[in-house]
Amino acid sequence: MDWFATIDIYCERTGPEFWAEPLNALSNLSFIFAAIWGWVEAQKRGRTDVVTVILIALATLIGVGSFLFHTFANAWSSLADVIPIWTFVALFVLVAIHRIGGIRSGRIGIGLAIMVGIVAILFAFGGDGGGSQTSDAATVSLDTLDQEASANSLLNGSEQYLPAVLALLAFAALSRRKGHPIAPWIAAATGIFMVSLTLRTLDLHLCEIWPLGTHFIWHILNGVMIALLFQGLIRSPVAKPG
Structure with a gap:
């Protein structure tokens, strides 16, 4: 694998330049704001336990990693994007199981092993947080990716987030x-x-009629989502072990 091969899979990117995706890059401030709000509220409520601090740090790393991917746009920055995302997802799932469901710590350890296995499988099958695809060629063209999207997945790689959707629905219920x-x-x-x-x-799918794309809105709304999860976690009591 060429770790420095350019990855071009978003409407906004039209070349290999660092600032070829300004909206996709700068919209990652949403994650930073979510982390800051979470930290302020955690301090105010005396909820600066180790796990909460780690989650806040991971939210910050999501913003930083995604910024790197949408500026350098290559294989190594794709890893900087995906690792914090799935680490945050795995840890938040376990914390939510403990604090909402009242599951004991021993069972959380088993859950951690399962989550690590799931993340490993996602990596093995090429799933990643940015929906990135790598190539040995110097640049992957949007035309090629449009054809692949039509042939292989109308969901544009979003099916990789099915576990996150199911987890949120389960926690909501x-x-x-x-x-x-x-x-x-x-x-x-x-x-x-x-x-x-x-x-x-x-x-x-909207590149022809909306060249800026919609990926930057995905960043902004996900920052809002993480902010809401933080606020709910920090403001809520921990369930008694059952």
Whole structure:
């Protein structure tokens, strides 16, 4: 694999330049703002435990990693994008299971092993946080990717986020059934994620009529989603182990 081969899979990118995706790059500030708000609220409420701090740090790394991918746009920056995303997803799932469902720590360890396995499978089958695809060629053209999208996936790679969709739906149902205070936060985050995932899916398909694409809105809305998840987690009590 050529770690420095240019990856061009978004409407906004029209060349290999660093600032070829300004909206896709700068919209990652959404994750930074989510992390800052989470940190401020965690300090205010005395919820600066290790796990919460790690989640906030991971949200920051998501913004940084995605910024790197949408500026350098190559294989190594794709990893900088994907690793924080799936690490955040795996850790948040486990924390939510513990704090909402009241699952004991020992079972969380088993869950961690399962989540690591799932992430490994996602990597093995080429799934990544940015929907990136690598090539031995210097640049992957949008025309080629449009053809691949039509032939292989009308979802534009968004099917890789099915586990995240299922997890949010499960937590929304679980928290509502238990009457947990985090329920409205998760419900709002789930709704926003559905909208953002739809916009991510439409990005390449709308290039001809909307050259800027919709990927930058995916970033902004996902930052909002993470902010809501943080606020719900920080403001809610931890469920008693069952």
